[in-house]
Amino acid sequence: FEKTVEMIGLDLATRIRDISIAIYKAAADYALTKGIIIADTKFEFGLDEHGTLTVMDEVLTPDSSRFWPVEGYEQAFQAGANPPSYDKQFVRDWLEQATVNGQPWNKTAPSPALPQDVIEKTAAKYQEALVRLTGQA
Numbered sequence: 800f801e802k803t804v805e806m807i808g809l810d811l812a813t814r815i816r817d818i819s820i821a822i823y824k825a826a827a828d829y830a831l832t833k834g835i836i837i838a839d840t841k842f843e844f845g846l847d848e849h850g851t852l853t854v855m856d857e858v859l860t861p862d863s864s865r866f867w868p869v870e871g872y873e874q875a876f877q878a879g880a881n882p883p884s885y886d887k888q889f890v891r892d893w894l895e896q897a898t899v900n901g902q903p904w905n906k907t908a909p910s911p912a913l914p915q916d917v918i919e920k921t922a923a924k925y926q927e928a929l930v931r932l933t934g935q936a
């Protein structure tokens with residue numbers, strides 16, 4: 800927060816912080832009613848041409864958040880493992896094990912091509928989050 804204040808001033812930083820916390824709290828409370836923990840998320844804000852504070856990117860999706868099912872969280876936490884998730888953690892975990900030309904991927908472009916099964920499993924996780932959160936397929 801202090802670094803943000805240095806960059807944009809106390810008033811705007813405070814507004815962004817307070818709005819972010821309010822959005823997160825409302826979403827997290829709702830998600831819990833559907834059996835999902837929103838472990839973290841990100842919001843990107845900007846000012847439009849009139850100086851109006853505006854959300855600048857997608858929010859509360861599996862790409863910008865980590866969604867964990869309530870069931871299984873406690874067990875994973877106690878074991879020191881990543882809990883099951885409905886987000887891109889599956890892709891991250893795969894990339895941690897990926898190799899390029901027989902060497903571990905060093906996280907620079909180009910990334911290894913994702914296998915079809917990783918793509919399909921990730922899409923299925925996103926779909927499951929959608930169904931759990933909205934009740935719609």
